[in-house]
Amino acid sequence: MKVLSVVGARPQFVKLGPIATALAAFPDVEHVIVHTGQHYDAAMSDVFFRDLGIPAPDINLGVGSASHGVQTGAMLSALDAVLDEHQPDWTLVYGDTNSTIAAALAAAKLHLPVAHLEAGLRSFNRAMPEEHNRVLTDHAADLLLAPTATAMTHLATEGLADRAVLVGDVMADVCFQVRDRVAGAQPDLPPDVNPDAPYVIATIHRAENTDDSLRLERIVTALREVPVPVVLLAHPRLVARATAFGLELTGGSLHAVGPMGYPHMVRAVMGAAGVVTDSGGLQKEAYLLQTPCTTTRTETEWVETLEHGWNVLDPDLDHISRLAARPRPSDEQSRPFGDGHAAEQVADILRARTA
Numbered sequence: 039m040k041v042l043s044v045v046g047a048r049p050q051f052v053k054l055g056p057i058a059t060a061l062a063a064f065p066d067v068e069h070v071i072v073h074t075g076q077h078y079d080a081a082m083s084d085v086f087f088r089d090l091g092i093p094a095p096d097i098n099l100g101v102g103s104a105s106h107g108v109q110t111g112a113m114l115s116a117l118d119a120v121l122d123e124h125q126p127d128w129t130l131v132y133g134d135t136n137s138t139i140a141a142a143l144a145a146a147k148l149h150l151p152v153a154h155l156e157a158g159l160r161s162f163n164r165a166m167p168e169e170h171n172r173v174l175t176d177h178a179a180d181l182l183l184a185p186t187a188t189a190m191t192h193l194a195t196e197g198l199a200d201r202a203v204l205v206g207d208v209m210a211d212v213c214f215q216v217r218d219r220v221a222g223a224q225p226d227l228p229p230d231v232n233p234d235a236p237y238v239i240a241t242i243h244r245a246e247n248t249d250d251s252l253r254l255e256r257i258v259t260a261l262r263e264v265p266v267p268v269v270l271l272a273h274p275r276l277v278a279r280a281t282a283f284g285l286e287l288t289g290g291s292l293h294a295v296g297p298m299g300y301p302h303m304v305r306a307v308m309g310a311a312g313v314v315t316d317s318g319g320l321q322k323e324a325y326l327l328q329t330p331c332t333t334t335r336t337e338t339e340w341v342e343t344l345e346h347g348w349n350v351l352d353p354d355l356d357h358i359s360r361l362a363a364r365p366r367p368s369d370e371q372s373r374p375f376g377d378g379h380a381a382e383q384v385a386d387i388l389r390a391r392t393a
């Protein structure tokens with residue numbers, strides 16, 4: 039069996055990690071990795087391949103940053119030749135980025151089977167580019183690998199139940215593995231933040247939060263007022279917008295640093311009193327690592343994280359300072375994201391369904 043994985047953005051490299059390991063266990067499986075080049079900075083891309091032991095991409099399309107149409111279109115046109123040459127049994131696409139929809143569409147148009155990992159997530163917010171990417175990818179794909187029971191329900195509602203399989207969440211696989219690996223290490227925080235005292239980890243990168251100057255200013259002001267130090271892991275989009283708006287990402291409790299690699303991020307979240315974020319992946323990592331999360335969005339695709347108040351939505355940004363370092367809920371978590379063996383299930387299903 040030949041599987042061709044297409045990835046391009048940071049959260050996809052994290053999901054590729056356990057999949058690459060699971061596929062490598064089968065000598066009869068050839069795994070080709072295509073990097074679209076959507077994320078190209080070393081801190082956004084290379085470190086994930088190195089830290090998660092992922093083989094270097096076989097092909098890099100080098101598309102880089104552009105408007106959504108230009109970026110997605112560049113990937114689409116470059117993928118034709120790659121798919122034509124490799125004729126994979128499965129084109130495996132991940133999550134909800136522009137790289138996901140481009141690869142799903144390119145393969146579907148060539149009548150090559152497409153499997154979508156992390157199928158069935160919905161925010162029901164049609165202003166988000168990721169929501170279009172998810173819905174369109176699910177409808178184009180032949181096999182829908184769903185991470186949660188909620189995702190299975192969404193797929194059934196859209197008439198896609200017969201293509202859907204519940205496999206669990208590969209991000210739980212990698213999160214648990216890395217948690218156990220880094221448990222003995224010290225969190226890598228800025229020198230003026232004491233890792234043994236309470237601190238908060240924050241990330242903000244979604245267009246809805248970064249591209250509106252007033253909203254971004256309110257978020258930054260709220261983070262400055264959190265009663266414990268806040269380490270802000272600044273995505274390039276956030277840095278670019280803050281610079282354009284003349285907004286400082288420091289002051290008060292706020293300490294801005296660059297993006298962290300995955301193991302450092304896991305270790306930092308494990309030790310944190312709280313997380314403030316608009317990232318889907320980080321909401322879930324906070325839940326899995328049992329750190330309370332405050333989400334600066336009106337909705338979440340990962341509704342399971344809201345259980346017992348592990349994650350709280352604060353769309354109006356009025357409660358960040360109060361919620362950021364709140365006490366952990368005392369209730370036990372259910373295991374909505376699976377048992378940490380989702381990637382093995384994915385490998386088995388792809389092999390079983392290869393003609």
Ligand code: UD1
Pocket residue numbers: 047048049076077078079082103104134135136137167168243273274275278
């Ligand atoms: C993308 C995904 C988003 C995901 C996020 C994870 C889409 C529509 N969005 O958003 O779902 O949560 O990745 O990080 O696909 N930039 C750099 N260096 C890089 C990458 C980006 O400087 O390596 C800058 C560029 O100025 C670019 C901006 O960040 O214009 C946004 O990058 P882009 O990949 O378009 O979207 P993300 O905001 O990262």
